[in-house]
Amino acid sequence: MLAVFTDFDGTLVEIAETPDAIDVPSGLTERIDRALHDFDHAFAVLTGREIADIDRYLSPLQLPVAGAHGAQRRRADGTLEEVDQAIIEGADAIAQSLQALAMTNPDLLIEAKDGAVAMHFRQAPEMEEAVHLAMQEALLDHPQFTLVPGKMVLEARPVGFDKGAALRAFMQEEPFAGRTPIFIGDDRTDEDAFRAAQELGGVGIKLGSGETAARMRIANVASVYALLEGLGGLAHRHQDAAPIVTDTAH
Structure with a gap:
């Protein structure tokens, strides 16, 4: 079973000239809602943005989110870690x-x-x-x-807060615990999470070019959508798989 984590800017949406100028594609919230169901709600966003920003762009969804590179964190049960x-x-x-x-x-x-x-x-x-x-x-x-x-x-x-630490914290909680983590990101600030996912037996996946600790690479934001859909399909097949019983009675 998988636990899927993604960055936001440059991963779920294209980077814009300013943070407020991003274009949230039509249907993105529906894609993420499907991912939540595909992965039994073990899906979270790890971002440099504040949690409130993600809520605004992905309304009505309220996802597990690590905001401000982990200085803020909302668990899957909706509880917030207070910022000192x-x-x-x-x-x-x-x-x-x-x-x-x-x-x-x-x-x-x-x-x-x-x-x-x-x-x-x-x-x-x-x-x-x-x-x-x-x-x-x-x-x-x-x-x-x-x-x-x-x-x-x-x-x-x-100091001490980064996306890798946030990923590790999520992986100690339900519904993430015991799953194989996958983190998808595009920036240098995502490198801590690539390493954390891989140290926990999972995979880091980087968008685009550039030196990285991630073991896999994909091309662009459209590739992220295709990857989430593909991984979701695999999750469904795994859930639906059942032993085939052959009746040999004569």
Whole structure:
């Protein structure tokens, strides 16, 4: 039996110029709802976004989600792990310290979250070095945070929180426990989850090119949909399989 985990941006939806500009394809919630049933609800999203963001885009579904790279987590039973107030305050302070750079460079975007903060430079790639320097300086007063690079984004997240740790936490709970984990992602921030899935006997699957710890690779978002459908079909065949009894009486 499988436990399936996916990233969101770049995996379930295409990456956009800004986080708010993504296009959620028609039928995505229905695809995910089918996956929930195919995998007996052992399906979760591990994302850099906040849980509230995922709920907004995938309404009316309320999935198990690890948000802000694991700083937030909603279990399959709906209970939430509380974010430590010191972490929230630290992320707010880091975001405030980045405001001066963002104000003088309006193509930079600060994405503040409960427990993490990201600065996107997709619309100003020439600012990458300046963003790195500003965030390194911001973290000098907040050693409980670490920097994590992504696709045209740099994120400050709490030390000890990552998608791999979130995957491991889910795998200790129902309905994930005892299953074989599969994690599908596209970014450098997904590498911890690739490794965690594989260390637990499962598989990491990376979209696109680039160096990775994942043992498998697929092409694009459309391939993710096809993969989920295929894995769901395998799960159904496994569930429906029954021994064939031949009547040999004469």
